[in-house]
Structures are given as structure tokens and as C-alpha cells.
Amino acid sequence: MKAHLFLTDTVQASAPSALSRDEQIYQDILEAIVEHRLTPGTRLPEDALAEVFAISRTGIRKVLQRLALERLVSIRANRGAQVAQPTAKEAQDVFAARQLIEPALMPAVTERAAAGQLKALRELVEEEHQAQRHGLHSRAIQLSARFHVQLIALADNQVLTEQIAHLTTRSSLIIAVYGSRHSVGCDCGDHMEVLDLLDKGDAPAAAQWMSAHLASIRASLQVDQPEPDEPDFRAIFKR
Known part of the structure; x- marks a missing residue:
């Protein structure tokens, strides 16, 4: 039986050039969460991340939504995204x-x-x-x-x-x-x-x-x- 895991099989030692831009940003943020460089509850403002990664807010929003589906990020109306914070x-x-x-x-x-x-x-x-x-x-x-x-x-x-x-x-x-x-x-x-x-x-x-x-x-x-x-x-x- 295969269970859905919140982390994908793409987290591996592959060359960054082999990944799409969205995939590389996704993995960068995922690793920052897992490695505790982004701690639970940290706000993830789209504008700041878009500037850091030099892409549009729409592009960042797509990545954050993917992380939210995997329960690494929570997104609330009028409050934006933040690193998931289980109690x-x-x-x-x-x-x-x-x-x-x-x-x-x-x-x-x-x-x-x-x-x-x-x-x-x-x-x-x-x-x-x-x-x-x-x-x-x-x-x-x-x-x-x-x-x-x-x-x-x-x-x-x-x-x-x-x-x-x-x-x-x-x-x-x-x-x-x-x-x-x-x-x-x-x-x-x-x-x-x-x-x-x-x-x-x-x-x-x-x-x-x-x-x-x-x-x-x-x-x-x-x-x-x-x-x-x-x-x-x-x-x-x-x-």
C-alpha cells in the first residue's frame, strides 16, 4: 500500500539545473522549513519572497499553495501564508x-x-x-x-x-x-x-x-x- 506523504520524492541530490524554476523554489523553501531556517509560525509574505527569488507574486503563490496542500504551510484569508505550526x-x-x-x-x-x-x-x-x-x-x-x-x-x-x-x-x-x-x-x-x-x-x-x-x-x-x-x-x- 502506498501512503500519501507530505514530502515528495523529488527531494533528492539532483542538479538544480535539471529542475524547473518553480520546482527549485519549492525545494528551497521546503528545505528551509525542514532545516529550521524558517521556523514554525514564520510569516511568508508573497512580496518579500517574490523579490528574493526574482519572480512574480503569482509564481510564489503557486509554490506556497503546493506547500499548503502538503501541510507544510498554512494559508488564511486576509492573513497570508505562514510555516505550519502544529500545536x-x-x-x-x-x-x-x-x-x-x-x-x-x-x-x-x-x-x-x-x-x-x-x-x-x-x-x-x-x-x-x-x-x-x-x-x-x-x-x-x-x-x-x-x-x-x-x-x-x-x-x-x-x-x-x-x-x-x-x-x-x-x-x-x-x-x-x-x-x-x-x-x-x-x-x-x-x-x-x-x-x-x-x-x-x-x-x-x-x-x-x-x-x-x-x-x-x-x-x-x-x-x-x-x-x-x-x-x-x-x-x-x-x-
Whole structure:
């Protein structure tokens, strides 16, 4: 099952010249959000961004609308766009829900997981490691979310897989704006570890690992942040 993730597959180490102008601006703003150069709640005025990127306000509006569809930006009538700002309670509730569901499904995953499926998941984790090594933080977030959805899909419960797909989309946004590199790195547990436990058929240990993993990510979030100042867009995007 493929879940819609708020980050697209285009976040990769491709040459800027290979991208359209709109796509490059989209990726520049996306990376600035994920890398915390644009903090949650920061206003994104069309005129200032249009000047920085030397394009029309219509062009910037298109990019902001795309980011809004992916829930990285919120747009309100008469207030314009700003970086999405999930509340602290939302962040805690999303991870609390995941901690209830994902560990509980580890016995079913252990029972049904075939060697070929675990091999495919190992390849996905290796992609995640590569993204981390190359500093592609947003790509690592995307791959981490995909791993969780594909792992839970092995339990063969479509309703719960859809629920986890929804929750990972929301938690990916939360990690992007409130997390750090540690939130998707080995500090919170290497995904290879749970695959090793599944290989051994150790469902209780896999459930315990998943619970601790999600708790570590939850603890890594910095949800209590001050109101952001007006940013220097030229410095952020080096224009």
C-alpha cells in the first residue's frame, strides 16, 4: 500500500539545473522549513519572497499553495501564508496514538513477515541511512515514514495500515518543524534493529523496541519554541 506523504520524492541530490524554476523554489523553501531556517509560525509574505527569488507574486503563490496542500504551510484569508505550526498537544496526541497502535501490531507483523518483505524493508532503511549521511534531512523524514507504513502493512490489516499512513503523514510534518536530525537518526533507534528482531521471530522484543523508538522521537521534539522574528529571507536563501 502506498501512503500519501507530505514530502515528495523529488527531494533528492539532483542538479538544480535539471529542475524547473518553480520546482527549485519549492525545494528551497521546503528545505528551509525542514532545516529550521524558517521556523514554525514564520510569516511568508508573497512580496518579500517574490523579490528574493526574482519572480512574480503569482509564481510564489503557486509554490506556497503546493506547500499548503502538503501541510507544510498554512494559508488564511486576509492573513497570508505562514510555516505550519502544529500545536504541542497535536504533536503529543499523534505520537501517543502511534505508540498505542504500532507496538500492538508487532506480533501480527512477526507472524506474517516473509524474508523477501524484510529484505525490501532493509533496502529502504539503507536509503534512509544514505539520506542521513548526505544531509538530506527531509528525504530521511520521508523514508522513515514510508518504512513505518510498509512495516505495519505486513500485519495485513488494511484499516490500521490506513490509520498509520495518516498518522505518519501528520507526524512527518511535526518532525519537520519541531524535530532535529536526531529525530530520524540512530539516536532514536536504527530501523535495522527492529528488522533483526523480526528476523528472529521475537515479537515481544519487536513491540518493546517500537514503543521505545516512538517514545524517543516524541521526546526529541522541541515543541516549546518562541514566537519567530521576521526572518531575513535574503540570508536564508543566500540571494
